[in-house]
Amino acid sequence: MRKTTTRLRLAGALAALLLSAGAPVAQADEQEPPTLAELAQRHGRYFGSATDNPELTDEPYKAVLGTEFDMITPGNGMKWYATEPQQGVFDFSKGDEIVNLARANHQRVRGHTLVWHSQLPGWLTSRAWTADELRAVLKKHIQTEVRHYKGRIYAWDVVNEAFNEDGTYRETIFYKTLGPGYIADALRWAHQADPKAALYLNDYNVEGIGPKSDAYHQLVKELKAQGVPIDGFGLQAHLALQYGYPSTLEDNLRRFSRLGLDTALTEVDVRMYVPADEAKLAMQAQWYRDMTEACLAVRRCVGITLWDYTDKYSWIPAFFEGEGAALPWDEQLEPKPAYFAIREALK
Template sequence: MRSTRTRLRLTGALVALLLSAGVPAAQAVDDQPTLAELAQRHGRYFGSATDNPELTDEPYKAILGTEFDMITPGNGMKWYATEPQQGVFDFSKGDEIVNLARANHQRVRGHTLVWHSQLPGWLTSRDWTADELRAVLKKHIQTEVRHYKGKVYAWDVVNEAFNEDGTYRETIFYKTLGPGYIADALRWAHQADPKAKLYLNDYNVEGTGPKSDAYYRLVKELQAQGVPIHGFGMQAHLALQYGYPSTLEDNLRRFSRLGLDTALTEVDVRMYVPADDAELATQAQWYRDMTEACLAVRRCVGITLWDYTDRYSWIPAFFDGEGAALPWDEELRPKPAYFAIRDALQ
């Protein structure tokens, strides 16, 4: 083990030297196993989200197509994109990413069937009766899941269903249908593709606490009712100023004990910019710690970065003054976080 770590440190130093000499990042790490190949040795996947506008960027696409073995469409499978008018479906954006993934021998996580955000105006601009909304929701879920049947490994069926205090989020679905919409969504998705893994997914649930406790109780209730539920996704949008979720491994373990797969589904670690070396070192340690936590829990099946490069990170547009959240920088050069992940996977 020591010789492997020593070799890896030498590799990291060599890559840094090559980068400083102007050698492209992809070429610098070309002869090393990819993150996906390293993760596969542990029976895990290592993935990235992507989005359609980025796919014209060939250097970006080259790394996306080689370094990862699981792809999540960042926006192309959300409701506003897939059913822009009631009953009129458009899967072109999702199809583009699925086809790219298949060409690169990558699997796909579908994201997301039921979410309170990025809904089309026709859905949010009127009041629905419970019967009407149930029919709309069922048709949307089943049409989309059937379209991708056999092409999507897992679905984030219901996304962000709880508030921070563990109460149900007051979404259009909750207010009109009550909490049973979650069980219905899972049943409908399972009917449409019985082989797809079905997940609940949320942020700020990496550690134990009121929000993750609410999901833990919900999963037990769903299981008692015989509702198909296969996984729990922890987004892991972390920020240096809020501290690392020290109970992450314990939390992964308790959901695994319920018989669920778990996954880190939307990982990034943001900070105030410009970042200094100390912050980048802390970020690298957090990426290492998250990777090691997943490897320590047998049913943690994999990790997905919420895109892999700062060039396409969502963070700067949503968190003023923050960024530098991903393992590759805006020039597609690997950062200390990248080598920390590699080290953990070694």
């Protein structure tokens, strides 16, 4: 398998240590350092990255993507606007490209996302629907996409970002037309289409215990009581240094485990005001270490996915003015202190 630049640098660092200790340098090449995925696998976890179609022409980027990680999430290629751009006309080419790349690299795929209020096609949002009409549209979309990828997707983010910060339901096209029952329906329809895929609810600002994560906790209890198929809760973990670390993360993971759910950190990045400096990068590294350790401490926290692994392709600068430097690799694909902090936590 092609060596990543990260592995070569780690091997080089190891060679320097061996040389200074008087050991023959040849030993460094024989012992290639384990990847993040290999370190996570020792704990029964996965370590993944999101990716998106435009960056798949970047060969150095793809080399790291294909070796350091064992789980891939398509950032945009499986969203509604991409997969059903016209009503009843489906296009899975972008998702297929990422699924095929992952399969070639012996990686699993998290499907993202079936039901979300954002990035919807104009044909869906530009008209009023009756409840019966929208139910039929929603069911067809979910089942067509899930059936297309049946057997090739480890888990689906079935419903994404269903609640407001105060724990009330987000007033989406689906909620306003169908009521809160759309969530249970979406889970049932996805399960019918692929009974073996793990089904998740997924959101941001739910890492700590608070009104929003409380709302999900209550919803999961209700869904379980109704016999609705649900397997996991995804905590996106888009964190920012200026807002403080979610100190109740581990406790929060545990309480969802007690409901019989797997949990996962699904879209991890830790942004800061740029330019980055040594102190900010050190704090960021500590947060990545703490998040990794929190997942390792809770048996049913199954894995961690970075929201793409490099600052080169981060979504942060386009959405948060003056912020960035959120990922464990910099824009030159060089590992940052956060990368080594994750490695230490996984050891």
